[in-house]
Amino acid sequence: MNEAPAVRIRGLSLWYGAFRALEHVTMDVHRGEIMGLIGPSGCGKSTLLRCLNRLNDQPYVRIEGDLTIAGYDVMSPTTDTLALRRDVGMVFQRPNPLPISIRDNVLFGLRLHAPKTSKAEQEARMEGALREVMLWDDLKDRLHHDGESLSLEARQKLCIARLLPLKPTVLLFDEPCSALDPAGTAAVEELMRTLRGTYTQVVVTHNMQQARRISDRCAFMLMGELVELDDTAQLFTHPSDERTARYIEGRFG
Template sequence: MAEVENALMGNGPIIKAKDVRVFYGEKQALQDVSIDFAKNQVTSLIGPSGCGKSTFLRCINRMNDLVDIARVEGEILIENHDIYAKDVDVVALRAHVGMVFQKPNPFPKSIYDNVAYGPRIHGTSQSKDELDHIVETSLKRAGLWNEVSDRLDQPGNGLSGGQQQRLCIARTIAIEPKVLLMDEPCSALDPIATAIVEELIDELSERFTIIIVTHSMQQAARVSQKTAFFHLGNLVEHGDTDQIFTNPKDERTENYITGRIG
């Protein structure tokens, strides 16, 4: 994985997907998806339920490997290194490509230990002082430090839903991934917590490449520079968010945005 780590420092698209196909047993869930992702941009994946957007997201950190009947074909490159090559260490890959899930899932540990978990496992901190700094920095980046700094030893699952999701973001970014995947990260949150996370996404994009699956077109319009529309397992259209929402090239995209399909 040193090659991936070195390559991530280069220029050009950080991710290139070419002709990606996903099968669950005999059923094909994704059909020949090809798309590039630029560094430090937010890209939203939109489309009706079951259209393949989350399936594609999970290809990027090989989460589909955990599904026995799943099979992935095609090519996904992180700076020209094939992440499906036989010599790829999947654990190391997921350190570079972090993921935040739909439902907040803090570990049954203290707030401190939730954030410290990754740096401990991956050996990225050499001392307690360094670990303290990583935890504080990550919580600050996740917009949570001021709310929890005086109770770091309390359980992470005792926080509110929105705070738990920000804790999960802090946990994910503590190991400094280059790519941050978010699978409907606000769908379980109230409007105020959603607004906080959306503002956070904008701030985090200065450091991370973010790909977010969202069921909310309004959210996609607010947080992303690029948008990709999926329908029935196909990537229908991909481009600047403003263009996708105001002047889509494909009739299916227009029908989805205007509510004629969904």
């Protein structure tokens, strides 16, 4: 692959006060792939994900290292974090749309970032976003309904749709299915597979079966350290590090 990676992380360390939560993490995420992040609770998965769109900006947080995404020098104090977050969207564990209509949920970010967008363009982007997350056929006749009235699965898809009118390049997911039942989980995983190629996706998951099902490559973290990163099939069948092997055999975590 000769084009620049979508996400380039070099020697990233992070401290919460005196506690070091990331230790010199180095990795690339290729354009269009799904990268899984796995590891036991507290190993730093969410911390790493939050670095990617600067959600760790706190006075007691110190970060060292280099991080480049979609042309942004992410850690630079002069980086426009609003613009960064438009290009690098985040989906959280809880499917929490805003208590406004489905249409307004999808258009919320666009209206904030580009208030001069014409009504026709807004409608086109809203429809496009709902089509991309496979909700359009179901919802097109009730766009005025409250986003909170939807099933958990549809709400989580709506949270993904909200990012798309801004034309992001990278989508970050922090345990996106942990509030969903098996059918909802399967539907969101299917959606992520259809978004593969169009967007670069980084997915934190506790669920190793999910990591195996959806990720192209997978990174195993332990106590702030990136232990191993490989093609998902390889990582799960022939891990090169004993600690990865123990984790995927379910011996800890």
